[in-house]
Amino acid sequence: MRRSKLKLLSPAKLNLFLNINRRLDNGYHELQSLFHFIDFGDDMTFEAYSDESHFRTSKEALKQTKLEELDDWELASKTAFNCDLPELETNSNLVFKAMQALSRFLKAKFGEDNFNKKLLSLDFIKISLTKRLPMGGGVGGGSSNAATTLLALNSLWKLGLSLDELREIGLKVGADVPIFVFGQTAIADGVGEKLTSYPIKEKWYLVLTPNQHVNTAELFSSPHLPRNSPKLPLDEIKYRGIAPQFKNDFEKLVYNQYPTVAKAMDWLLEYGPARMTGTGACVYAEFATQDEAKEIYQQLPVDLTGFVAKGCNISPTHQTLFG
Numbered sequence: 001m002r003r004s005k006l007k008l009l010s011p012a013k014l015n016l017f018l019n020i021n022r023r024l025d026n027g028y029h030e031l032q033s034l035f036h037f038i039d040f041g042d043d044m045t046f047e048a049y050s051d052e053s054h055f056r057t058s059k060e061a062l063k064q065t066k067l068e069e070l071d072d073w074e075l076a077s078k079t080a081f082n083c084d085l086p087e088l089e090t091n092s093n094l095v096f097k098a099m100q101a102l103s104r105f106l107k108a109k110f111g112e113d114n115f116n117k118k119l120l121s122l123d124f125i126k127i128s129l130t131k132r133l134p135m136g137g138g139v140g141g142g143s144s145n146a147a148t149t150l151l152a153l154n155s156l157w158k159l160g161l162s163l164d165e166l167r168e169i170g171l172k173v174g175a176d177v178p179i180f181v182f183g184q185t186a187i188a189d190g191v192g193e194k195l196t197s198y199p200i201k202e203k204w205y206l207v208l209t210p211n212q213h214v215n216t217a218e219l220f221s222s223p224h225l226p227r228n229s230p231k232l233p234l235d236e237i238k239y240r241g242i243a244p245q246f247k248n249d250f251e252k253l254v255y256n257q258y259p260t261v262a263k264a265m266d267w268l269l270e271y272g273p274a275r276m277t278g279t280g281a282c283v284y285a286e287f288a289t290q291d292e293a294k295e296i297y298q299q300l301p302v303d304l305t306g307f308v309a310k311g312c313n314i315s316p317t318h319q320t321l322f323g
């Protein structure tokens with residue numbers, strides 16, 4: 001019997017600036033970045049059932065992959081996962097990594113015995129993911145899916161975890177997961193875990209999506225990456241729109257390395273300022289109105305792709321869950 005259903009937009013983020021401040025001893029990098037959400041993303045549905053009889057379980061999906069490597073995936077055994085992209089139906093999907101991190105956290109917090117008792121009482125959840133966001137595009141799709149999973153399961157299973165606890169769990173999955181759990185436009189510091197709410201004027205964005213997967217880890221290890229941008233004092237950051245002082249330290253490197261990204265960027269620059277998000281490959285321009293953004297979008301040549309979306313100070317996932 002179905003008990004309840006949550007339909008959530010798992011949104012994209014844009015980095016409105018991104019400074020790399022230094023390399024840390026653990027190989028990671030300290031960043032300072034302004035994260036903003038847009039109302040375009042993947043569709044995720046979470047349906048809670050009192051029994052597991054009528055759907056293929058995650059267990060089966062996981063059996064097809066690297067079962068021997070699995071540990072702490074008890075919560076995944078209470079779910080069924082399907083995705084419109086079959087290559088994402090594996091345990092390396094960040095949706096599974098989120099469930100694994102959640103299992104670990106709950107066991108540590110409540111103890112194994114209490115966790116195992118709680119597990120028996122949980123509803124089965126059918127998770128469906130429809131991908132719309134480009135992968136490896138710098139719009140954070142995988143991280144967003146992980147955060148949406150944490151928020152939805154916390155709600156449907158009534159786990160009672162705070163947003164701070166969910167952020168802590170998210171950080172184990174990836175540097176960008178905490179911002180999606182936080183759900184507010186924010187300036188991130190550290191590796192992305194220190195977040196300060198920073199609402200801005202909401203605008204419209206034309207985002208171009210070059211068909212190019214940019215490998216984040218590879219870029220971070222490049223000897224040509226600038227790594228010593230000074231940190232901007234928080235009270236001096238007055239973001240009004242794309243401007244030279246709001247740069248992205250990955251942009252030049254990616255522009256030089258990937259002709260498809262350079263092509264998209266050059267096209268946008270014909271119309272005004274443009275910026276790359278994250279480690280690319282997506283690039284964007286800002287507009288005051290939807291009509292202005294659409295007017296440029298309609299002129300896109302056939303070999304470029306993109307979409308128009310509205311900036312949001314509160315992530316669409318939070319808007320649905322918390323009103």
Ligand SMILES: C[C@@](CO)(OP(=O)(O)O)[C@H](O)COP(=O)(O)OP(=O)(O)OC[C@H]1O[C@@H](n2ccc(N)nc2=O)[C@H](O)[C@@H]1O
Binds near residue numbers: 137138177279280
């Ligand atoms: C730089 C950003 C800006 O948003 O790029 P995008 O991924 O969005 O393009 C992100 O913070 C990326 O976050 P995310 O994609 O979650 O990175 P992770 O999976 O945690 O890390 C991938 C790899 O990137 C490197 N890494 C990541 C984050 C960081 N602050 N310093 C690093 O050096 C590490 O080598 C790590 O192994």
Ligand SMILES: Nc1ncnc2c1ncn2[C@@H]1O[C@H](COP(=O)(O)OP(=O)(O)O)[C@@H](O)[C@H]1O
Binds near residue numbers: 088092093
């Ligand atoms: N749910 C997911 N959605 C997208 N990519 C995922 C997901 N889970 C794991 N991945 C892997 O993570 C890689 C980068 O993910 P993504 O978040 O889209 O990149 P970016 O952070 O650059 O926007 C993908 O190429 C894919 O192999």
